[in-house]
Structure formats: C-alpha cells, structure tokens
Amino acid sequence: MIAPLSVPYRDVSASELSWSLEAPDQPPLHSDRHPVGSLDVEVRILGASHQILVRTADRGRLVCRETVACREAAPGPLPIAIERELDDGYHYEVRCEVREVDAGHFPGWASALRDYVGALPEATIAVFPAIPDAITAVVVEPLPARLHGALWRTWHTYPHAGGGGDVVATRTVLYLAPPSGGAGGGMPGLRP
Numbered sequence: 001m002i003a004p005l006s007v008p009y010r011d012v013s014a015s016e017l018s019w020s021l022e023a024p025d026q027p028p029l030h031s032d033r034h035p036v037g038s039l040d041v042e043v044r045i046l047g048a049s050h051q052i053l054v055r056t057a058d059r060g061r062l063v064c065r066e067t068v069a070c071r072e073a074a075p076g077p078l079p080i081a082i083e084r085e086l087d088d089g090y091h092y093e094v095r096c097e098v099r100e101v102d103a104g105h106f107p108g109w110a111s112a113l114r115d116y117v118g119a120l121p122e123a124t125i126a127v128f129p130a131i132p133d134a135i136t137a138v139v140v141e142p143l144p145a146r147l148h149g150a151l152w153r154t155w156h157t158y159p160h161a162g163g164g165g166d167v168v169a170t171r172t173v174l175y176l177a178p179p180s181g182g183a184g185g186g187m188p189g190l191r192p
Helices: 106-118
Strands: 002-004 017-020 030-036 039-045 050-056 062-070 081-085 090-101 123-128 131-142 150-159 165-176
Touching: 030 123, 030 131, 039 123, 039 131, 039 150, 050 131, 050 150, 062 090, 062 165, 106 123, 106 131, 106 150, 106 165
Parallel strands: 002 123
Antiparallel strands: 017 062, 030 039, 039 050, 050 062, 081 090, 090 165, 123 131, 131 150, 150 165
C-alpha cells in the first residue's frame, strides 16, 4: 500500500537515526497491520522512520517494539547488528546498513524502491508528495512455520540538498526459539 504523507518532509539524515526496543509507542502518521501466523505485526510510519509492534494474535500481548527513528533522547548512529533474547522464548535479530548514493543514481534507486515495494502485497510505503525521493518502506514476511515468526525489511531514503542521498536498510527477524537453545549463531542468509 502506498501512503502519501500529509506532513512536510523534515530535513533529517541517516546519521541521526537510532534503534531501540524500549522506546515508547509513537503516534504514527500511517499504520498497517499484517497478520503473520500466530503474530500480528503493526507497521507504524513515523515520517522518515518507523516503529514495528508485534503482538500475539490470540491475546494481543506485546512481544516486540522496534523503533528506528530520529530521537533527541537517543541520537544515532544505528548499530550494524544486534541480537536479543526476548520474553516467552522469542529471539530477535536486526541488521542495519547505511549507504550513500551519488546524485546520478539516487533518483533511480528511489524509483526502483517505490516500484519494487509497491508491488508487494505485505508492504507499506510512505512518500512525501513534495519530495518524491524521500521514502519509508516496510515489507513484512512470514518465516517458515516451524519458527513461529516474522521477518521485516525496511528502507528509508534521505535525499541530500545538493543531490544524492542516504539509503538506510534494516532486516529484522523475530522467531520463537526452539527449546534446544536456538538456531545456533543466528539465522543464516538474513543480512540486509
């Protein structure tokens, strides 16, 4: 789903983004819900950032609250990789990448991202009508049923005033760790 945001684009940069599992609920400019097996994944678009809330579908209990946003209380930079054991046996992994794209390639990159994510059924893409290359996109996918989890990928584009821009990509995996102690060293092949 493509959601045009009715707020002006705030000139922020990728270096201002921070990551948290403890940030409080943020008021979204747009939100979508994606049922994934026994989980309910709520995507909250906060502008040029996001918050993902994952709840159990049966009881609505909060399992995870991931926030990637510009927050004065917790300035960036983003981590490269983090793994956490959460309550009730859930395992959380996130990988973050920040890439600078030159002026000759940034508009094409943003257009390709809009086309790619816009064609996916479990995707949310937010755009700022006045700044077409400023995009926040989230794709939610199920993991194999035996893992009882979800995967979400996000992209945030930050155009530079003089051309070009930064692209922030994250890839998060949340799954119910098997009683044997987990998958052993993380989920293979789930790098951003």
